[in-house]
Amino acid sequence: MTDQRGVLYGLGIGPGDQELITLKAFRILQSVPVVAYPAPEVGDSLARSIAAPHLSGEQTEIVIRMPMTPGNFPANDAYDRYGTEIAGHLDAGRDVAVLCEGDPFLYGSFMYMYQRLSGEYRAEVVPGVSSLGAVAAVAGRPLVSRNQVLSILPAPMDEEELEQQLAKTDAAAIMKVGRHLEKVKRVLARLGLDGGATYVEHASMPNQKIMPLSEVPADAAPYFSMVLVCPGEVGGG
Numbered sequence: 396m397t398d399q400r401g402v403l404y405g406l407g408i409g410p411g412d413q414e415l416i417t418l419k420a421f422r423i424l425q426s427v428p429v430v431a432y433p434a435p436e437v438g439d440s441l442a443r444s445i446a447a448p449h450l451s452g453e454q455t456e457i458v459i460r461m462p463m464t465p466g467n468f469p470a471n472d473a474y475d476r477y478g479t480e481i482a483g484h485l486d487a488g489r490d491v492a493v494l495c496e497g498d499p500f501l502y503g504s505f506m507y508m509y510q511r512l513s514g515e516y517r518a519e520v521v522p523g524v525s526s527l528g529a530v531a532a533v534a535g536r537p538l539v540s541r542n543q544v545l546s547i548l549p550a551p552m553d554e555e556e557l558e559q560q561l562a563k564t565d566a567a568a569i570m571k572v573g574r575h576l577e578k579v580k581r582v583l584a585r586l587g588l589d590g591g592a593t594y595v596e597h598a599s600m601p602n603q604k605i606m607p608l609s610e611v612p613a614d615a616a617p618y619f620s621m622v623l624v625c626p627g628e629v630g631g632g
């Protein structure tokens with residue numbers, strides 16, 4: 396007997412530029428009856444704004460509003476609730492696409508939905524162009540070559556740990572900079588790496604900014620920002 400239930404798609408929709416959506420994501424985006432996307436508790440969803448030109452206007456939309464708290468409890472609760480809502484559509488035979496900024500499996504919140512639903516339902520992950528590739532491209536900074544090691548480091552991590560990780564890698568992409576900008580600057584300065592680091596916010600979007608890290612004003616980084624420290628600047632070079 397064939398499974399009549401809907402398919403859950405984790406749809407990578409790229410870093411912002413609407414031309415950086417894959418043909419596969421584009422096709423699925425236009426064909427699914429239900430789209431879901433993360434959004435802050437108050438305000439618009441970046442994922443929806445990227446996908447907006449491709450939505451039919453007739454699709455059911457589920458806004459996954461997430462409390463931005465460091466602990467897991469409220470978020471887990473919210474994922475359970477939205478998971479149940481999405482499962483309702485899948486049970487009724489409707490495919491659901493969860494829109495993911497960049498790539499779904501690179502710090503993407505879709506993975507929490509995937510954990511909850513992929514055991515029970517058919518789930519397909521459609522990779523997207525990640526912010527990592529987009530940031531390196533717009534900054535004109537190749538990431539790594541030959542046997543060099545690239546570390547992807549979340550800025551919220553402990554200061555000492557961040558320093559240890561930076562000291563032992565060839566290149567680094569520091570993500571989720573936002574309110575951790577001053578800490579990132581401090582650590583890079585201690586390692587003598589601040590001079591060559593590049594700061595990029597909103598890569599590939601109309602409000603993109605690229606500048607040397609040293610020129611970024613204090614406390615001025617939005618959440619969608621990244622710092623690149625490229626080979627020759629970190630570790631053994």
Ligand SMILES: C[S@@+](CC[C@H](N)C(=O)[O-])C[C@H]1O[C@@H](n2cnc3c(N)ncnc32)[C@H](O)[C@@H]1O
Nearest residue numbers: 497498501502525526570571597598618619620
């Ligand atoms: C929760 S992670 C999501 C990453 C996403 N899944 C991806 O594949 O790029 C959010 C972080 O990605 C980075 N980011 C995402 N889009 C970006 C963009 N367009 N420009 C700069 N950084 C971006 C920022 O560091 C941001 O804090």
